[in-house]
Structures are given as C-alpha cells and as structure tokens.
Amino acid sequence: MALIETSGLTKHYGQVKALEKLDLAVEPGIIGLVGANGAGKSTLLKVLLGLLTPTSGSASVLGMDTVRETRAIRQVVGYMPEHDCLPPDVGATEFVTHMARISGLPRTAARERTAEVLRHVGLYEERYRQIGGYSTGMKQRVKLAQALVHDPKVLLLDEPTNGLDPSGREEMLDLIKRTGTEFGITVVLASHLLGEIEQVCTYLLAIDAGHLLSAAPISHFTQRTPVLAIEVEEGADRLVAALAAKGARAREDGSRVLVAIESDALYDTVRDAVADLALPLVRMQQERGRLEDLFRDATPGAVAR
Amino acid sequence: MSSPNPVTDSSPAGSIYDLGYRHYEGPRRGRIWAMWSLFVESLRGVWGFGRPMSAKAAPFILGGLYALPALFQLAFASVLAKEISSGSGTELMTYRVYFGMFYFLVIFFCVAQAPELVCRDQRYRVLPLYFTRSLSRAEYALARLASLAAALFLLLMVPCVALFVGDILMQPDTFKAIGDELPKALPALPANALIAAALSALSLTVSSFSPRRAYAAIALVAYVLLAEAVPGAISAIGRNSDWTWTDKLFALTPITSLIGASDWFFGQTLNPQEFTGSLTADAYVVVALMSVVVFTMVLLFRYRRLPA
Numbered sequence: 001m002a003l004i005e006t007s008g009l010t011k012h013y014g015q016v017k018a019l020e021k022l023d024l025a026v027e028p029g030i031i032g033l034v035g036a037n038g039a040g041k042s043t044l045l046k047v048l049l050g051l052l053t054p055t056s057g058s059a060s061v062l063g064m065d066t067v068r069e070t071r072a073i074r075q076v077v078g079y080m081p082e083h084d085c086l087p088p089d090v091g092a093t094e095f096v097t098h099m100a101r102i103s104g105l106p107r108t109a110a111r112e113r114t115a116e117v118l119r120h121v122g123l124y125e126e127r128y129r130q131i132g133g134y135s136t137g138m139k140q141r142v143k144l145a146q147a148l149v150h151d152p153k154v155l156l157l158d159e160p161t162n163g164l165d166p167s168g169r170e171e172m173l174d175l176i177k178r179t180g181t182e183f184g185i186t187v188v189l190a191s192h193l194l195g196e197i198e199q200v201c202t203y204l205l206a207i208d209a210g211h212l213l214s215a216a217p218i219s220h221f222t223q224r225t226p227v228l229a230i231e232v233e234e235g236a237d238r239l240v241a242a243l244a245a246k247g248a249r250a251r252e253d254g255s256r257v258l259v260a261i262e263s264d265a266l267y268d269t270v271r272d273a274v275a276d277l278a279l280p281l282v283r284m285q286q287e288r289g290r291l292e293d294l295f296r297d298a299t300p301g302a303v304a305r
Numbered sequence: 306m307s308s309p310n311p312v313t314d315s316s317p318a319g320s321i322y323d324l325g326y327r328h329y330e331g332p333r334r335g336r337i338w339a340m341w342s343l344f345v346e347s348l349r350g351v352w353g354f355g356r357p358m359s360a361k362a363a364p365f366i367l368g369g370l371y372a373l374p375a376l377f378q379l380a381f382a383s384v385l386a387k388e389i390s391s392g393s394g395t396e397l398m399t400y401r402v403y404f405g406m407f408y409f410l411v412i413f414f415c416v417a418q419a420p421e422l423v424c425r426d427q428r429y430r431v432l433p434l435y436f437t438r439s440l441s442r443a444e445y446a447l448a449r450l451a452s453l454a455a456a457l458f459l460l461l462m463v464p465c466v467a468l469f470v471g472d473i474l475m476q477p478d479t480f481k482a483i484g485d486e487l488p489k490a491l492p493a494l495p496a497n498a499l500i501a502a503a504l505s506a507l508s509l510t511v512s513s514f515s516p517r518r519a520y521a522a523i524a525l526v527a528y529v530l531l532a533e534a535v536p537g538a539i540s541a542i543g544r545n546s547d548w549t550w551t552d553k554l555f556a557l558t559p560i561t562s563l564i565g566a567s568d569w570f571f572g573q574t575l576n577p578q579e580f581t582g583s584l585t586a587d588a589y590v591v592v593a594l595m596s597v598v599v600f601t602m603v604l605l606f607r608y609r610r611l612p613a
Contacts, residue, residue: 071335086431089425101338102440105329183328
C-alpha cells in the first residue's frame with residue numbers, strides 16, 4: 001500500500017485550476033514536493049489534510065480517504081503551514097502543550113511530549129518566554145514542534161525554511177532530515193528551492209501548474225546524465241571542434257566544454273585533444289545532472305498552461 | 306550534514322543525555338477531549354491565566370468593579386449585623402435588580418474579552434492548526450462560545466453569592482436565614498445563565514467578523530448602542546402615530562430584553578417605568594432564547610466560511 005495515493009485528483013477554484021488530474025503513489029521516505037509559486041503544492045497538502053474537498057478524483061493517506069476519513073487521518077498527520085501561525089502572547093511550552101491536547105493527547109502525555117519535542121527542535125530555556133519575542137528561526141522550530149508533538153506518521157511541511165537565514169536554513173533542513181531518517185516519519189517537504197530538496201529528500205515529486213511533471217527517486221535525477229565538464233582558460237571553441245573531429249559529443253557552455261561520457265576512453269581523448277592544442281587546462285570534473293534540468297526540459301506547453 | 310562535534314555542537318544529538326526520539330504509544334482521545342481542552346484553555350484565556358499580567362488587568366478590574374457594590378453590601382452587613390433587627394428592609398440591591406443596575410460593566414467585559422477569544426486566532430492564523438487536528442470548525446466555535454458563556458456566568462454569579470452571604474449575615478438565625486434566602490436567590494442561577502448565554506453568543510458572533518481586536522470591539526459597542534437606542538426611538542415616534550407594532554421592536558434590544566427576561570425568573574411583572582414597550586416578561590424570555598440560537602447559527606456560518 002502506498003503511503004499517499006491520489007487518482008485523477010482535480011481541484012479548481014472557480015476558473016483557476018490548482019490541480020489537474022493528478023495521479024500519485026508515494027512510498028515512505030522524505031519526499032520533496034517541488035514547484036514554482038502557485039504550482040499547486042499548498043493545495044495538494046491541504047487536500048491531503050482534508051482542509052479542501054477535491055473538485056473530482058480522490059486522495060488517500062495511509063489508505064484512508066481524505067474526505068470520508070478526515071478525522072482518522074488527522075490523528076496520524078502533522079502539518080506545518082507556510083505562513084505564521086503562532087499567537088504572540090503565550091510561551092512555546094504552553095502553546096505546544098495545548099496543541100497536543102487538541103490532537104487528543106491526555107494531559108500528562110501532552111506535557112511530556114511537548115518537552116521532548118521542543119528539545120528535539122532545539123528550543124531550551126527560551127521555551128517559557130512569549131513567542132512574540134522569538135526570532136524567525138525559533139518560530140519555525142515551534143511550528144515544526146507543534147506538527148510533531150502528537151507523533152504523526154506523516155509530516156506535511158509547507159516551505160519550512162521560509163524567511164530563514166542560510167545557517168538557520170541548514171539547521172532546519174538537518175532537523176527535517178533527522179526527523180525523516182531517525183524517527184521513521186514520512187516527511188513531505190514542499191519547497192520551491194530545488195537545492196533544499198536535493199539536500200534532504202529521497203524522492204521527488206515535481207508539479208507545475210497543477211500537473212505532475214515527474215515523480216521518481218532523487219538519484220534518478222541527479223545521476224541521469226554523465227557529463228564531463230572541462231574548464232579551459234581559452235580556446236574552448238577549438239577544443240569542441242577537436243573533440244567533435246574525434247567522434248565525441250561536445251558542446252560549449254560559457255567558458256566550459258561539456259562532453260558526454262560514453263566510455264572510459266573519452267578521458268584519453270580529452271587529454272590528447274587538450275595536449276595537442278596546448279590549451280591552459282583549469283579543471284576537469286564529472287558533472288552530475290541537476291534538478292534544474294527537470295524544469296529546463298519541461299515542455300513549453302506544460303509551463304504555459 | 307554537519308558532523309557531530311561534542312564541544313561546539315549544541316544540538317541534542319551530541320549530548321549524552323539524549324534518549325533519542327520515542328514514539329507515542331498511549332491513547333489518543335477524540336473530539337470531546339479536544340473541545341474540552343479548548344474550552345479550558347479559552348476560559349483561562351478570558352481571565353488572563355497563562356498570559357502576561359497585562360492580559361489579566363481588564364477581566365479582573367471589570368469583574369472586580371461588577372462585584373464591588375455587592376461586596377460593599379456584604380461588608381456593611383457583617384459590621385451592622387447585630388444592630389439591625391430585620392435585615393431585608395435595608396437591602397439596597399436584590400438579585401433581581403443587580404444586573405439591571407450594573408449591566409454596563411458586563412458589556413465592557415464582553416467588549417474587552419470576546420475579541421480576545423476569536424480575533425487572535427484569525428489575526429495570527431492559528432486556525433489552520435486547529436482545523437487540521439481533531440476539531441471541526443463548528444466544534445471549535447462552540448467550544449469558544451461555551452467558554453465565554455461560562456466566564457460570563459462566573460462574572461454574574463459572584464455578586465449574587467456576595468449578596469446571599471450578606472443577607473444571611475444580617476440575620477441572627479443563620480439556618481433559618483438560609484431557608485428564607487435560598488428561594489429568593491435560586492432564580493439568579495437560570496436568569497444569569499440565560500444572560501450569559503445570550504451575551505456571549507451576541508458578542509462572540511459580532512467579534513468573529515474581524516481579525517482585528519480593536520475593530521471587533523468597536524463593532525460590538527456600536528451594535529449594542531444602536532440596537533439599544535433605535536427601537537426606543539422608533540417606538541416613541543410610533544406612539545405618536547398610532548403604530549402599535551413599533552412597541553414590539555424592544556425585542557431587538559440586547560440589554561433591555563435581557564433585563565426583562567431575567568425578571569421572568571424572579572416571578573415579577575415588568576416595571577412599566579423601565580419597560581415602555583408592550584412585550585411581557587414571557588416574551589422577553591422567548592426573545593432571549595431565540596437570540597442565543599440565531600447568533601450561534603450566524604457564528605457557525607461565519608466559521609464555515611473562514612479560510613483555513
């Protein structure tokens with residue numbers, strides 16, 4: 001049984017088509033949900049939470065239908081919204097304990113889980129202070145803590161690194177990665193930043209304008225194209241010509257030359273070509289495919305729709 | 306990923322005290338527990354518990370002022386108890402007239418605290434966190450409503466209890482006094498319950514239409530003032546021009562109709578000097594109950610429409 005499944009999932013807001021016939025089957029792991037702003041990421045998360053009713057089609061989480069079994073789903077799902085969602089005039093401990101109780105945890109369990117989760121997200125002495133005085137990074141931690149406090153099986157995170165500085169971003173991603181790998185909680189991480197997804201996720205869902213662009217393990221994207229990048233100080237055009245003459249597929253990319261690695265003999269070919277032309281070679285490295293290519297390769301039609 | 310450094314790494318991963326993440330295996334309760342938890346949290350919130358001192362100021366000052374006259378009577382009673390032979394003759398305030406005399410403090414309490422309950426969650430967008438848990442929108446609204454009603458009921462009952470104690474202290478035979486006073490005091494329970502239900506439904510519903518506390522408070526004040534004044538004005542015109550229906554407009558007044566309704570519980574006919582309209586006490590009770598239903602339905606409608 002797939003963890004999250006949708007079939008023909010469609011959500012329209014009036015004329016706006018937020019999701020269009022989405023078919024998904026997601027296995028446990030850390031799942032990156034990537035797409036531009038307005039691509040339908042938040043809408044998909046809200047449908048999975050049962051906050052929105054699909055226009056047509058259906059979705060299920062852990063085998064439970066999002067429309068008919070909303071309450072059962074919510075006991076095992078944690079949600080961290082994209083926007084601010086914390087009242088300023090209470091302490092983190094008080095707020096997270098309250099949210100734990102609303103999730104159905106008895107009084108003592110709520111207190112214990114809150115202490116544990118706040119420690120996990122890295123809030124210590126400041127957890128008794130009022131949330132209004134927290135930095136953005138601390139607020140994001142509290143938001144994550146309230147999503148984790150009832151020990152969900154699935155965690156839905158909507159842009160968890162929003163508004164964080166680079167080091168805060170790293171810490172948050174690290175925290176998410178630990179949550180996903182060490183605790184066995186499936187994380188769906190919605191983001192418009194490919195770098196983040198690449199860093200922590202094991203599986204990638206790319207959506208664009210409500211359509212599924214691709215769904216596959218992250219390694220599939222990052223190892224797809226074995227390419228050798230050669231950096232020379234001058235004469236890139238001559239190198240391309242020389243390589244092409246020897247039968248290699250090469251093209252110029254700024255100051256670099258990109259060659260498809262078809263066999264190990266290519267390295268010799270490149271060495272000889274550079275030596276023959278006496279070019280000042282700076283660097284040779286194997287280029288890995290990057291997630292950006294996914295969107296660069298997207299058909300113009302899919303983007304325009 | 307950063308490698309764990311035992312010296313500089315402050316994350317719990319590097320600490321020997323870390324027991325690791327433990328899954329929760331205990332019971333998970335349902336919506337009744339969630340509603341009860343929200344009710345308790347709201348009730349504490351209305352009185353400012355678990356909030357900074359500044360949040361306690363308004364409810365406690367207003368609540369204190371509302372109880373003050375009754376407490377004075379209690380103080381006089383305990384001092385003068387031996388010198389007064391028959392207690393009931395000296396009463397300034399009775400259970401029946403108390404709300405009618407000091408209702409403005411109760412309204413201030415609503416204006417100050419009802420927005421606190423519903424605007425905060427809208428303004429700081431806490432609602433999605435509730436709606437993605439075991440609570441439905443209607444359950445959320447009803448729990449909030451119940452907590453304000455309970456807070457108002459407490460506020461209304463404190464002076465009644467003080468009056469009760471004062472009346473007993475004034476009389477030499479305590480047990481006989483309790484027997485005499487209780488039948489007079491008991492109608493205060495249903496009367497105040499009705500007032501609390503009606504005022505909480507009114508003020509929470511009006512407040513829920515704005516995420517900003519100040520706007521909600523202004524709207525509430527404006528609503529109460531207008532609804533109180535306009536029917537009187539129209540019926541005054543009506544009396545000069547033979548329109549009898551204008552007298553019925555007093556049903557729309559939030560305060561007058563509640564004073565009339567509470568009189569019904571004390572078995573009193575309405576004082577014609579206070580109630581110029583043609584409605585009877587029975588009618589005011591029906592009006593008050595209907596206002597509870599109508600405002601609650603508007604509140605539920607409002608929460609069904611709020612974006613999550």
